[in-house]
Amino acid sequence: MGPNANDLGAVFRSARHALRLKQADVARAVGYSASAISRIEGNRMRVNLDTCLLLARVLDIPPEQVSGFHAPADPVIDTVGTLPMSDEEDAMRRRNLLGALAAGASAVVGTGTAAASPTVVPDLDDVLFRLPPAGPAPLRVLADQTASAREAFTAARYNDLGNSLPGLLSATEATRDAAVGRARQQANAILARAYVLASELAAKQHSDAAWVAADRALAAARASGMPVPVGEAARVLAITMRRSGSCSSAVRFLTAEAAVLDPAEGRTGAVRTTLLLTAAYSAAAGGDRTTALALLDEADETVERRPQAAPSGLFTVDATKTQAAVYRIGVHTTLGTPDEGVEIARGLNIDLMPTPERRARAWTDTARMWHALGNGEEAFAALRRVEEEAAQEVRRPALRALTSSLLYSPARVQGLREFAVRTGAVPA
Structure with missing residues (x-):
């Protein structure tokens, strides 16, 4: 009997077993940790559609069987389990995966941009x-x-x-x-x-x-x-809570931490704003549109009163109109209303953001927005800007999954395959 229709983890796990692969093998192919693959297979870690499609490609699962975040009534796993591969087929599929692993480790040659060197x-x-x-x-x-x-x-x-x-x-x-x-x-x-x-x-x-x-x-x-270190640490802890699926808990934790920070005080105002923005995204990830937009509005009001930055040093924190706008784009995409972010994106000057990592993240949110709207050309253009800003960023698992999803969409985008090979999203 095949896995439950909602048991996506079982689909991935069964396909991996059929290929006689270890979790570490799959992890290397997609750029995740082995523990993350374990959590995905156990349905303890949420993954977006792009990541589902990347895993499906690596494990030789037809993409339509993971779209929608659930397996269909007749999953491919039944076929894999009852029709074992010949030794020749097994060897060929193993070679394909090893090729993907090799490509992920060695595809570093770029054209027109900085080469996306592997993250070791x-x-x-x-x-x-x-x-x-x-x-x-x-x-x-x-x-x-x-x-x-x-x-x-x-x-x-x-x-x-x-x-x-x-x-x-x-x-x-x-x-x-x-x-x-x-x-x-x-x-x-x-x-x-x-x-x-x-x-x-x-x-x-x-x-x-x-x-x-x-x-x-x-x-x-x-x-x-010191309140600024506490705020920064609270922010990253809440992100891990959100990634584990505890979105509402992350929102409660962040808003409680933000409430004790003085928005008018230079050392804490910027940190408070970033906590509110992170809480807004966490609420969106949990499907709570009302809370997400209210938190964005509260952060905007604080920034409007005075663009803030914590003192220079180890805990410099930027809280600007540009950063708040980028979060608003990401929130709308996560809520399933990416069209509401288009005008924001068109009026955004990402070059004003202070660091390559921040600019790369902004272009990533823009790429996701265009991808959700079905505009592959604009999504790819944004991914190219990510690569220009931060070559190692495009080799992250989430970016490789997005690239792979774009590549296997019906529309053909010139230059996308070369980009996908260069960044390790697909084998050469």
């Missing part, structure tokens, strides 16, 4: 539980190293960031544990920022380590007694 980072699932040994270091040195790590993130140099984080986290924890008084508070603030970065990087790879890092970030931030 340590497995954060393992790193966070086995930090390398390190001794205490001067706070100034740790602050400088953390600032460099943050710069790597904002410049979308994720491989540099991933390779620097384990030693930074270990040294900062050792310093915090050896410190007392004000020095301990400062060490906790630095540690909070480092763990925020770890959580953000893990979230980009859909790794369960995001939750662990965010929880540690919030604990360190609260120990620092």
Whole structure:
């Protein structure tokens, strides 16, 4: 008997078993962590249609059987289970997957833009539980190293960031544990920022380590007694809650944290605004249109009164009209009303955003909007802008899934296949 019509995880799991593949094999093919594949197969992690289609392609499942986020009444798994492949067919399909893996690791040649070099980072699932040994270091040195790590993130140099984080986290924890008084508070603030970065990087790879890092970030931030680190750590923790499907809990948590921050005070006003924007997106992900739009309006009112930025340093937070507009586009797309974001997108000057990572995220939201509207040309143009801003960003699992979905849509877009090969979305 085949899997339940709503058991999408069972469809993926059965197809993987039929191909005699491990979860780690599939994870490498799509750019996720093995733990994320486990959660998808267990229906403990929500995935969008683009990701479903990417997994279907890797596992040789007809795309119509995963569209709509459920398997049809007669899933392909019954056929796979009752009609085993010949050794020759099995070998061929294994070679196809290995080709996809190789393409994902080596497709780095670009045309007209910076090459999208592969993101080679340590497995954060393992790193966070086995930090390398390190001794205490001067706070100034740790602050400088953390600032460099943050710069790597904002410049979308994720491989540099991933390779620097384990030693930074270990040294900062050792310093915090050896410190007392004000020095301990400062060490906790630095540690909070480092763990925020770890959580953000893990979230980009859909790794369960995001939750662990965010929880540690919030604990360190609260120990620092500083409201800006607390707000930033609360934001990344809420994102992990949303990704696990706890959207309403994320909204309640974010709004409670925002309520204790003074919108008129320079150190906290920008953080409060970003919490409201993140809460709006979380509400949209949970299908709560009324709450999502109300939170967007509240954030807009705060920005209108005074565009804000937290003080320069490790916890610089931007809260501008442009950022609020980008969130509004993403909220409308998530709510299933992408047409309401078109005029916003047309009037948006993404070049005003301060960092490559922020600009790449804005272009990503724009690409998703156009894709939802069925405009492949505009969606691809936005993806090209993502690549121009941050070459490593287009190799993220979510972007590869979006690219793959565009490629296999009925409309043909010139240059899209070359882009898909270059970014590892499809084998060469």
